[in-house]
Amino acid sequence: MSGPQTPARKHTALPKARILIEALPWLTRHQGKTVVVKFGGNAMIDEDLKAAFAQDVVFLHHAGLKPVVVHGGGPQISAQLDKQGLVSEFKAGLRVTTPEAMDVVRMVLAGQVQRELVGLLNQHGPLAVGLTGEDAHTITATKHQPLIDGVPVDIGRVGEVTRIDTGAVKALLEDGRIPVISSIARAEDDGHVYNVNADTAAAALAAALGAETLMVLTDVEGLYEDWPHSDEVISRLTATQLEKLLPDLSSGMVPKMEGCLFAVRNGVNTARVIDGRVPHSILLEIFTDEGIGTMVVPDDRSVTEGK
Ligand SMILES: Nc1ncnc2c1ncn2[C@@H]1O[C@H](COP(=O)(O)OP(=O)(O)O)[C@@H](O)[C@H]1O
Numbered sequence: 001m002s003g004p005q006t007p008a009r010k011h012t013a014l015p016k017a018r019i020l021i022e023a024l025p026w027l028t029r030h031q032g033k034t035v036v037v038k039f040g041g042n043a044m045i046d047e048d049l050k051a052a053f054a055q056d057v058v059f060l061h062h063a064g065l066k067p068v069v070v071h072g073g074g075p076q077i078s079a080q081l082d083k084q085g086l087v088s089e090f091k092a093g094l095r096v097t098t099p100e101a102m103d104v105v106r107m108v109l110a111g112q113v114q115r116e117l118v119g120l121l122n123q124h125g126p127l128a129v130g131l132t133g134e135d136a137h138t139i140t141a142t143k144h145q146p147l148i149d150g151v152p153v154d155i156g157r158v159g160e161v162t163r164i165d166t167g168a169v170k171a172l173l174e175d176g177r178i179p180v181i182s183s184i185a186r187a188e189d190d191g192h193v194y195n196v197n198a199d200t201a202a203a204a205l206a207a208a209l210g211a212e213t214l215m216v217l218t219d220v221e222g223l224y225e226d227w228p229h230s231d232e233v234i235s236r237l238t239a240t241q242l243e244k245l246l247p248d249l250s251s252g253m254v255p256k257m258e259g260c261l262f263a264v265r266n267g268v269n270t271a272r273v274i275d276g277r278v279p280h281s282i283l284l285e286i287f288t289d290e291g292i293g294t295m296v297v298p299d300d301r302s303v304t305e306g307k
Pocket residue numbers: 039040041042043072074199217218219220222223224225226227249250251252253
C-alpha cells in the first residue's frame with residue numbers, strides 16, 4: 001500500500017493506457033457506423049500482413065463499428081491466367097476479360113482470395129461470411145465499354161455497376177457478422193456474370209450502404225501529387241479538387257480515385273486511400289490522431305477540418 005511516505009508505484013503499463021485513451025474520441029465518433037474496407041490484391045503481400053488485416057477488421061467489429069470487406073486480387077488473377085496460358089491484358093486500368101478469363105476471375109476471387117480472408121477473420125470467432133455480388137442480387141452490372149481516345153472499346157465481360165441491393169449485407173451486419181464480398185456482379189442483361197474492378201465495387205457498396213467511411217488499402221502510401229516523379233502524398237482533398245486531378249491519374253489509381261469521388265459525392269463522409277503494406281494501417285487510420293494516407297472529403301467540408 002502506498003501511503004504519504006511511500007512514493008506511488010511506478011506503473012510501467014501507463015503508456016498503454018495513454019494509447020488506449022487516445023482512441024476514445026474516435027471510438028465515440030465511429031460507434032455503430034459502417035466502414036467499407038477494400039483490401040487490394042497488391043496489399044496482400046505476405047501472411048503476416050493478411051493476418052494483421054484480419055485482426056484490425058475484427059477489432060473494428062468489437063469496437064462497435066460495422067466493417068464490410070470488399071477484396072481485390074488482381075495479381076492473383078494474373079498469376080492464375082498465366083499458369084493456364086491465358087493472356088492477361090489491361091485497357092483503361094481494367095482487365096480485358098474473355099469468357100475463359102471470367103471463369104478464372106470468379107474462381108480466384110470467390111474460391112481462393114475470399115475463402116482465405118474469411119478463414120483468417122474466422123480464426124477470431126464465427127464472424128465472417130463470404131459472398132460475391134451475384135448473391136442475393138448484391139451487385140448488378142451491365143457491359144462496360146470504357147472510352148479510349150473518345151472511342152468506346154470492347155473489353156469483354158467487364159461490368160459497370162447499375163444497382164446495389166444491400167439486403168443481404170445489412171442482414172449480415174444486423175446479425176453481428178462481417179460480410180466479405182468479391183467484386184463479381186450478376187448481369188442485368190444476359191444471365192451471366194461480370195468482372196467488376198474491386199475499387200469500383202467497394203465505392204458503390206459504400207454509397208448504397210450509407211457508409212461513414214470508405215477505406216482503400218493499396219501498395220502505396222496514398223495519392224502521390226506528382227507520381228512517379230515525387231513521393232509527396234496529398235493528405236487531404238475535397239471532391240472538386242480530386243475531380244480536377246482525375247484526368248492526370250494513371251493505372252490502378254484511376255478506379256481508386258474515381259471510386260473515392262463517387263463515394264463522397266453519394267453520401268459517404270470520407271474516402272481514404274491508405275498503405276496496406278503498413279501493418280495495422282486500418283487501426284492507425286481510424287483510432288489515432290495521426291491518420292495516414294490520403295483522405296477525400298465532400299466539398300462542404302473544409303480542407304482543414306479535423307479528421
Ligand atoms: N498518383 C498516384 N499516386 C499513387 N500511385 C499511383 C498514382 N498513379 C498511379 N499509381 C499506381 O497505382 C498503383 C495502385 O493501384 P493497383 O495496382 O491497382 O493496386 P490495388 O491492387 O491495391 O488495387 C500504385 O502501385 C501505383 O503504381
